[in-house]
Structures are given as C-alpha cells and as structure tokens.
Amino acid sequence: MSGEPLRIGITCYPTFGGSGIVATEIGLSLARRGHQVHFICGGVPWRLDGFVDNVFFHEVEARDYPLFDHPYALALASKMVEVATYEKLDLFHVHYAIPHATSAHLARQILGPAAPRLVTTLHGTDITVVGHERSFLPITRFSIAASDAVTVPSQYLKDATYELLGLPGEVPIEVIPNFVDTDEYAPGPRAPGAPRRLVHNSNFRPLKRVGDVVEVFARVHREIPCELVLIGDGPDRSTVELKVRELGLTRAVKFLGKQLHFVEVLQGADAFLLPSASESFGLAALEALSCGVPVVASDVGGLAEVITDGETGFLRPLGAVDQMAEAVLRLLRDEPLRLRMSQAARASAIARFPREPMVARYEACYRRVLGR
Ligand code: GMT
Numbered sequence: 001m002s003g004e005p006l007r008i009g010i011t012c013y014p015t016f017g018g019s020g021i022v023a024t025e026i027g028l029s030l031a032r033r034g035h036q037v038h039f040i041c042g043g044v045p046w047r048l049d050g051f052v053d054n055v056f057f058h059e060v061e062a063r064d065y066p067l068f069d070h071p072y073a074l075a076l077a078s079k080m081v082e083v084a085t086y087e088k089l090d091l092f093h094v095h096y097a098i099p100h101a102t103s104a105h106l107a108r109q110i111l112g113p114a115a116p117r118l119v120t121t122l123h124g125t126d127i128t129v130v131g132h133e134r135s136f137l138p139i140t141r142f143s144i145a146a147s148d149a150v151t152v153p154s155q156y157l158k159d160a161t162y163e164l165l166g167l168p169g170e171v172p173i174e175v176i177p178n179f180v181d182t183d184e185y186a187p188g189p190r191a192p193g194a195p196r197r198l199v200h201n202s203n204f205r206p207l208k209r210v211g212d213v214v215e216v217f218a219r220v221h222r223e224i225p226c227e228l229v230l231i232g233d234g235p236d237r238s239t240v241e242l243k244v245r246e247l248g249l250t251r252a253v254k255f256l257g258k259q260l261h262f263v264e265v266l267q268g269a270d271a272f273l274l275p276s277a278s279e280s281f282g283l284a285a286l287e288a289l290s291c292g293v294p295v296v297a298s299d300v301g302g303l304a305e306v307i308t309d310g311e312t313g314f315l316r317p318l319g320a321v322d323q324m325a326e327a328v329l330r331l332l333r334d335e336p337l338r339l340r341m342s343q344a345a346r347a348s349a350i351a352r353f354p355r356e357p358m359v360a361r362y363e364a365c366y367r368r369v370l371g372r
Contacts, residue, residue, distance in 0.1 A: 003367060007036045009083055009116065011076065011104070012095040014043035016203050016232065016258050018283035019123035022153070022178050023095040024048050029359040031055045040083050042072060047260065058083050073099035080107035089116040091366050096126045098136055101143035117369045119362075120147040121176075124280030124301070127161050129207070141165045148369040151362070153178045153281040154302030160280075174365065177305070178281045179358040182350050185290035187342070188267035196226035196332055199269040199293070201262065201284045202276075204234030209298075211236070211243055212275040212321050216296070218247050219325035224332050228253045229269070231262050266291040270338060271328050274303070277318060282306050289313070290349035294341040296327045306353075312345040 008030060012023030024045040027037040031054035038056045039045060048057065062075040080092060080103060092107070094100035101120040108115035126140065144150055144165070150173045152158045158173045167173075198217055202208040210230070217228040230240070230253065237255070244253045256265070266272070272288035274297040279285075281302045285295045289306070295313035297303050298320075307313040314327035331338045 003372060005034045005036060006030075006090045006363075006366060006370070007038070007088055008366065009038045009040050009080065009087075009089045009092045010095075011040050011080070011092065011100045012045060014041045014045045016046055016234075018178070018281065019095045019121075019125075020045050021047055021283060022121075022123070023093075025179070025181070025355065026093070026359055026362055027055060028052060029355060030363065033359075033363070035363075036087070038083055038087055038089065040076070040079055042076075049260070056087075073103050074106075076100070076103040077106040077110070080104060081110050084111055084116050090370055091117045091119060093119045093121065093362070093366070095121045095123060097122055097140045097143045098126055101147055102139055105143055105146045117148045117366075118146070119149045119151065119365060119369060120144060121151045121153075122157060122161060122173075122280075123153065124157055124278065127157060127164060128278055128280065128301070137165065141167060145171050149174065149365050151176045151365065154305045156302035156305060157280040160301075176358055176361045176365070177353055178283050178286060179353045179355040180283075180286050180290045180349055181355050182290050182353075185263060185266070185287045185349070187292035187346060188264065190268050194268055196224060197269045198226060198228045198271050198273055198328065199231065199265055199288065200228070200273045201231035201287075202234070202274075203232055204236040204240065206236055207277045208234075208236070209275045209277055209319075210240045212319065212324070213273045214240060214243050214247065214249070214253070215321040216273055216275065216324045216328060217253070218249060219322065220328045220332070221249065221252055223329055226252070226270075226332070229256060229265050230254065231256050231259050231265060233257045263291060266293055269293045271296055271331050272313075273324070273328075274298070275318070275321070275324060276300060276303075279303050285313075286349060286353055289345040290353075292342040292346040294331055294338065294345050296324050296331075298324075308344075308348065312341060312348050 062072040092104045200213045279301040298318045299315035309315040316323040
C-alpha cells in the first residue's frame with residue numbers, strides 16, 4: 001500500500017448480483033492492503049464469508065411501520081452518519097446511485113464540513129433499467145452529480161449514463177472495469193466421460209431471458225447429447241422450470257439454485273450462455289471466461305467489452321436463439337476450436353480483468369478525491 005491506511009464505508013445491495021460481488025471483492029482486497037473497511041448494508045453481502053481482518057459489518061435496520069412505507073434510504077443515511085462519526089470514515093464508496101448515493105449525500109449534509117468524501121459506482125440497473133424513469137430521473141442525476149467521483153464498469157455504461165440521464169459533460173465518469181480473481185476462477189480437470197455441459201448463472205430476472213437459455217439448449221440437445229446446469233434463482237425460476245418440463249428436458253437440465261461456490265461447475269462446462277436483454281458488463285460471463293469457458297451471449301450493452309466475438313466467445317443479436325444454438329454447436333463439434341477459444345478466454349481474463357490492478361485504480365480514485 002502506498003500512503004496512509006484509509007477508513008472506508010462501503011454500501012451495496014447484499015443480494016445475489018454482480019454489484020454486491022464487486023463491492024465485496026473491492027472491500028476484501030482493500031482490507032488485505034491494510035485499509036479499514038466498514039460495510040454498511042441492509043444484510044451481510046452475499047460473498048462476505050466469516051471473519052476477515054480489517055473488515056466490519058454494520059446492518060441497516062429499516063423498520064416497517066404502516067405510515068412509513070420505504071424507510072430503507074433514510075435508515076441507511078442515519079446509519080452512515082453513525083458509522084462515519086464513530087469510525088471516523090474518510091470516504092463512502094456506494095454501489096448504485098439510488099438510493100445509496102442519495103442516502104450518502106443526505107448523511108454528508110448532516111455531518112457537515114468534516115463529512116467523508118463520496119465515490120459512487122454505477123452498475124447498470126440503476127441507470128439503464130430504473131434510474132432514467134421519470135419517477136427517479138431527477139434524484140438519480142442529482143445524486144450522481146453530488147458525488148466527488150463516479151465510476152462505471154464499462155464504456156457502454158458511461159455513454160448510457162450521459163445519454164439517458166442528460167448528465168452534464170462536466171461531471172466526469174471514470175471507467176474501471178469489473179475484475180475476477182483469476183486464481184480462484186481457473187480451469188480445472190474435467191471428469192472423464194462427463195457429459196457435454198452448458199451453464200448459465202443469474203438472478204433469473206426477466207432481463208436475463210433464462211427462457212432463451214432453455215430454447216438454445218433445446219436446439220443443441222436435439223443434435224448432441226448434453227446437459228444444462230442453471231445456477232441462481234429469482235422471479236422467473238418457476239416459469240423456466242415449467243418450460244423445461246413442457247419441452248421434456250427435465251432429465252437434462254439441473255437447477256442448482258443460489259450457489260456461493262460453483263467453480264467446479266464452470267470447469268466442466270463447454271460453453272456459458274448469457275442471452276440477456278441488457279448488461280452493463282456481465283460479471284458472470286467474466287467468471288466463465290476466467291475458467292476457460294467460451295461465452296455465447298447477446299450482443300447488448302457492455303458485453304462486447306468483455307467477450308471478443310469469434311475469439312473468446314460468440315455475440316449474437318438479442319433473441320436470436322437459432323444463431324446462438326448454432327454457435328454452441330460449432331464449439332461442441334469442433335474440439336480444436338473449443339480449445340483455442342478456451343485458452344483465449346482464460347488469457348483475456350488474466351490480461352484484461354485482473355483483480356489487484358483494478359482495486360489499485362479504486363484506491364487511486366479515493367486518494368484523488370481526498371487530495372492525498
Ligand atoms: O444484472 C443483474 O441483475 C444484477 C446487477 C447488479 O446490480 O448486481 O448487475 C449489474 O452489475 C454487474 C456488476 O457491475 C454487471 O456485471 C451487470 O452487467 C449489471 N447488470 C445489468 O446491467 C443489467
């Protein structure tokens with residue numbers, strides 16, 4: 001670590017999703033570098049597991065009360081004030097503009113001139129899905145502009161933020177790509193005689209289009225015996241299970257539900273499917289690439305910044321399940337091609353998305369806003 005240790009408050013949604021994973025990994029890495037990290041969240045973040053030196057957790061308790069419908073943002077602001085005061089925080093790093101940057105702004109107003117600085121990382125849903133709707137637009141734009149620094153994981157999200165929010169050009173946004181622990185997410189042995197395997201991992205929200213995953217799989221399965229492993233859970237799970245039953249694929253499709261440790265599932269995969277309607281980055285795709293698994297995805301959002309079409313995977317138009325199935329079949333039928341793409345996927349994850357250099361960029365950003 002260069003420079004004095006910092007005291008950093010990190011806020012993210014603790015649920016199953018890329019933003020919480022990125023926030024947690026940044027915090028853990030900063031703690032290993034000697035900084036003191038205080039997670040201020042509505043629950044323990046998904047991948048924050050057990051005791052870690054220099055890491056503290058402060059739960060935001062949002063009480064339900066009949067007259068008082070949405071207390072989370074205010075309870076968070078109060079907790080931020082409390083933690084900043086007693087732990088002498090230098091900086092809040094919040095993930096998601098709404099409501100986290102809004103709560104942090106309110107906390108800073110309460111704390112006055114000695115308040116911590118504010119770094120906001122946008123992740124996608126807060127801009128491309130919800131943040132630009134009329135009911136949220138003014139507060140999203142305000143909260144971003146009130147931050148001392150703003151980061152995004154892709155050039156796509158940077159452009160979308162200026163365009164969808166009408167954000168003035170003088171509010172700078174820095175692109176710091178998401179990253180992966182390439183030691184943990186690494187290729188491993190494939191069990192001899194194991195079936196060919198396709199994998200998908202998401203929170204089963206409608207925008208993930210898990211139905212398309214099953215459609216692609218059904219087309220591939222007609223040609224070549226294989227299995228589909230689905231990791232995750234969410235609102236579309238029952239509909240997808242019904243579709244699998246209707247297509248007569250129950251024996252070939254495994255629903256694993258939410259999993260903390262799934263590297264072995266990826267290590268045995270021939271292809272990873274991500275046919276989403278929108279992705280600012282696609283962290284799940286990066287985890288697959290790092291394990292040497294080529295990704296077949298829709299050509300939307302920031303996915304082209306993560307997957308190189310024809311080299312580390314295949315990008316196809318949104319909803320083009322026939323073309324996606326064709327791409328998977330190419331991989332399954334041409335072993336030298338699959339091997340070449342697997343090696344390129346792994347090399348790309350190591351060269352372009354390594355964890356420590358990206359965390360160093362966040363640290364540099366903190367020191368810049370702190371003037372140190
Ligand atoms: O995609 C989701 O449903 C989860 C969402 C989140 O907020 O956790 O993911 C967003 O942030 C991830 C980490 O930066 C990105 O990898 C995802 O692409 C992004 N999702 C969308 O843009 C829809």
